[in-house]
Amino acid sequence: MTMTRAQFPDVFSSSAALPFLREIIESGTKRRAEWFQDVFNMKTTDQAYEQYTTKANFGLFVETDEGAAVTYDEALQGFDKTLTPLQYSLGFKVTKIAMDDDRKGVFSGQASDLGWGWTESRNVMAADIFNNGFSNSFLGPDGVELFSTLHVHEDGSTFRNELATSADFSITSFRTAMVDFRNFRDGRGKRLNLMPEKILTSPDTWFDVAEVIQSPDRPDTAERAVNVSRGFFGGAPFTILPPNDYLTDLDAWFLIGPKEDHGLIFLEREKLSILNDVDFETRTLKTAAWGRYDVDFIGNGKGVYGSPGA
Numbered sequence: 001m002t003m004t005r006a007q008f009p010d011v012f013s014s015s016a017a018l019p020f021l022r023e024i025i026e027s028g029t030k031r032r033a034e035w036f037q038d039v040f041n042m043k044t045t046d047q048a049y050e051q052y053t054t055k056a057n058f059g060l061f062v063e064t065d066e067g068a069a070v071t072y073d074e075a076l077q078g079f080d081k082t083l084t085p086l087q088y089s090l091g092f093k094v095t096k097i098a099m100d101d102d103r104k105g106v107f108s109g110q111a112s113d114l115g116w117g118w119t120e121s122r123n124v125m126a127a128d129i130f131n132n133g134f135s136n137s138f139l140g141p142d143g144v145e146l147f148s149t150l151h152v153h154e155d156g157s158t159f160r161n162e163l164a165t166s167a168d169f170s171i172t173s174f175r176t177a178m179v180d181f182r183n184f185r186d187g188r189g190k191r192l193n194l195m196p197e198k199i200l201t202s203p204d205t206w207f208d209v210a211e212v213i214q215s216p217d218r219p220d221t222a223e224r225a226v227n228v229s230r231g232f233f234g235g236a237p238f239t240i241l242p243p244n245d246y247l248t249d250l251d252a253w254f255l256i257g258p259k260e261d262h263g264l265i266f267l268e269r270e271k272l273s274i275l276n277d278v279d280f281e282t283r284t285l286k287t288a289a290w291g292r293y294d295v296d297f298i299g300n301g302k303g304v305y306g307s308p309g310a
Helices: 009-014 017-028 096-100 106-131 171-182 203-214
Strands: 041-044 050-056 076-083 086-095 198-201 253-256 264-279 284-297 304-307
Touching: 017 106, 017 264, 076 284, 086 096, 086 106, 106 264, 106 284, 171 253, 171 304, 198 203
Parallel strands: 041 264
Antiparallel strands: 050 076, 086 284, 198 253, 253 304, 264 284
């Protein structure tokens, strides 16, 4: 009896073609950058879910007469949020014969595209936090959307992280947003003294943003007045993020504070995992990839600011 390769798929397939496919898939994840890593708090977990809550600690000191008792304060319960990493997967199947005869790299290209699809999926989901940020169908822990004029503090007072009147990006709208950003307070009324670090916008609006932020002179006047918005605020560098191709509202723009001061979270439970196998009867190579993560925001919108444009 003559033995054939079909009788030893682990020798002729798994130990040769399958590790090769796995390497190509992993390289495909690097074809596009994960833009959100510069913006979101990147966290990992070994739990099925993670629960977050906010609280407001203490208010301002109060004047106390000589001999009078100290005024005692207490923290206030804030807003709860649960992040649950879900599983996302995709795979493909190729016959052993097709793989053996693939001299033009058609199927190896598919393997690379699987890795690209992983990165693209995560980029889209992260951008959807901003794309849905003005929709009342996607409410946050304090009961309103991510960008709202009616956000709630823990003490019941309200604030805004959205322009009162939506506007395209300009020197005027930018200045209003900056003032609002500086007015962020905690749940007991103490000023947070926050400054945005980054601007996020689509390619359509990016040039307008760059002109305002980087021009040495004010672009809205012919008087060659100094552009005080250029480059720095309070001594801290201000970054215009690369044009974001995943934003669906082409004239929307966003200010983003330091990671420790906002609630944007990308929570990863399982990194990209790749499994290869061979169907002995059909000599089909099967490749599947999957991972588990969640993307969301906690808290009540402080540390980020947005406008959907005019």
